[in-house]
Amino acid sequence: MTNQVKEDIAIVGAGPVGALLAVMLARKGYKIDLFESRPDSRTKALYQGKSINLALSDRGWLALKAIGLDEEIRAQAIPMTCRMIHAVDGSLTRQPYGRDNQAIWSVSRAGINEQLITLAEQQAGVEVHFEHKLTDLDFDSGTCSFDVSGKESADYHRELIFGADGTFSKVRRLAQELPGQRISYSLDYMPQTYIELTIPANSDGSFMMEKNALHIWPRKNFMLIALPNPDGSFTCTLFMDLQGELSFESLDDEDKVSHFFREYFPDAMPLLIEPVATFMAKAPSPLCLVHIDPWVIRDKVALIGDAAHAMVPFYGQGMNCGFEDCRVLAELVEEHQHHWGEILPAYQQARKENCDAIIELAKRNFVEMSDLAGDARFLLRKKIEAKFSEMHPDLWIPLYSMVTFSPELPYAQALAVGEVQKEIMDEVMNLPDIEQNWQAECTYRLLYQLAQEKLTANILPETVSNPLSPGSSQTLSKKKEVKA
Incomplete structure (x- = not known):
């Protein structure tokens, strides 16, 4: 441990990522000021009807375990071991996420945020400032200016500043206005928008549908999903185009909406x-993709979480990815012995490529959830992959498992391997009469041959621990990048 004087740090944004970062850096001896533009949600209701339920998976759990909060949060979370697909005719299809009840977990955004803020307040050196709205930032001196409760202004000088203030980050917008600063930036709105609906609990507090499932009503260009809550209710989200023949804007009276449902x-x-x-009363909320480069400005200010890489929620990785940002950054602090001139460039290098990869994967997954999840050939494809993975767990890890259940595997590596797997499966699915012969030995001999040629020739792992295989440690060794 270095004996150098540690920098004072400001974190703008006290959402889950900002609060987690405050805890991690405070435990490394830093004085932290955590600023939040909104009031304290523990004393004022802020989240009602405003937040999609979050899916917490292994990358997020790994970060929470690092601060010892995983078991407390797990006690209030609900495991979802499968997708439950609802067809138009009411029939149900169960699609397990993994083996041996592997699950993603439904958590309340408000709940996890408040637990992290409470833990941050308990750390020596952390001060949380609510109702502090950032108005200006001097990227050279590190002076942050805030409106306080909308009544007065206050300035704070800090050696390092992190922008953890979300998709529409004020820190990021101020960085873009810097004269002479070269910043590549895009914020793309998806055609889909969303509103939230609710399925209540039964009168006895029990669930009206299968509790341990993420329910999906896939309807090709739109879909309804439902995540369970501890009180027996489900938070439902309707994703649909904002404009078009069948869209939020076209459903403009109660009769049309009633017929639609x-x-x-x-x-x-x-x-x-x-x-x-509810449909008529709510304005649909947007879904955005954010790309920005660089993440580090003037060696003093860095972006993290959605401020750096906002994504759509269709892979359930937004919060998990932000938590992974914090974990990787905290590890780099130790690796580079608190020298921030080395830490920040290493942080950007470690995270930028991987976050670009998961943004792309999340965008693609809308099609899988809304359309392919109910398609017979797609379901057959998944059956073949799952069976082959069971037969050769060290050779084939399904893409979803690489992303969701393999926290040591970088997103960019998962995307690259997934692209090769897609090529292989396209070839297999083009076999004559695959629907009748999908369990035939020759099908899996071909799969093995193709996997040996296209995967091991490019990846060459020492050992690959498949998270679907029994007794997996969920730790994957470093691999060579898939060749372009």
Whole structure:
């Protein structure tokens, strides 16, 4: 441990990522000021109807374990071991996420945020400032200017500043306005937007549908999903285009909305609380993709979480990826012995490529969830992959498992391997009569041959621990990048 005087740090944004970062850096001896533009949600209700439930998976759990909060949060989370696909005719199809009840976990954004803020306040050297809205930032001196409760202004000088203030980050916008600073930036709105609906608990507090599942009503260009809550209810999200022939804008009266729900979600409509009135009353919220380069400005200010890499929620990795940012950064602090001139460039290098990869994967996954999840050939493809993975667990890890259950495997590596797997499976699915012969020995001989040629020739792992295989340590050794 270095004996150098440690920098004072400001973190702008006290959402889950900002609060987690405050805890991790405070435990390394730094004085932290954590600023939040909103009031304290523990004393004022801020989240009602405003937040998609979050899916917490292994990357997020690994970061929470590093600060000892994983078991406390797990006690209030609900494991979802499968997708439950609802067809228009009401039939159900269960699609397990992994083996041996591997799960992603439904958590309340408000709940996990408040637990992290409470833990941050308990750390020596952390001060949390609510109702502090950033108005200006001097990127050379490190002076942050805030409106306080909308009544007065205050300035704080800190040696390092982290922008953890979300998709529409003020820190990022101020960086873009710097004269002479070369910043590449894009914020792309998806055609899909969303509103939230609710399925209540039964009168005895039990669940109206399967509790340990992420429920999906895939309807090609739109979908409804539902995540369970500890009180027996489900938070439902309707994703649909904002504009177009069938869209939020085209469904502009109660009769159209009622017909829409009866036609496409007949089994959900009687369960939802006033779906028509809720639909008419709510303005749909946008979904955005954010790319920016660089993440580090003037060697003093860095972006983290959604401020650096906002993504759509269709892979359930937004918060998990932000938590991984914090964990990687904390490890780099130790690796570079608290020398921030080395830490920040290493942080950007370690995370930028991987976050670009998961943004792309999340965007693609809308098609899988809304369309392919109910497609017979797609489901057959997944069956073949799952069987082959069981037969050769060290050779084939399904893409979803690489992303969700393999926290030591970088997102960029998962994307690269997934691209090769897709080529292989396209060839297998083009075999004559694959629907009848999918269990035939010759099918899996071909898969093995192709995997040996296209995967091991490019990756050459020492050992690959498949998270689907029994007794897996979920630790993957470093591999060579897949060749372009």
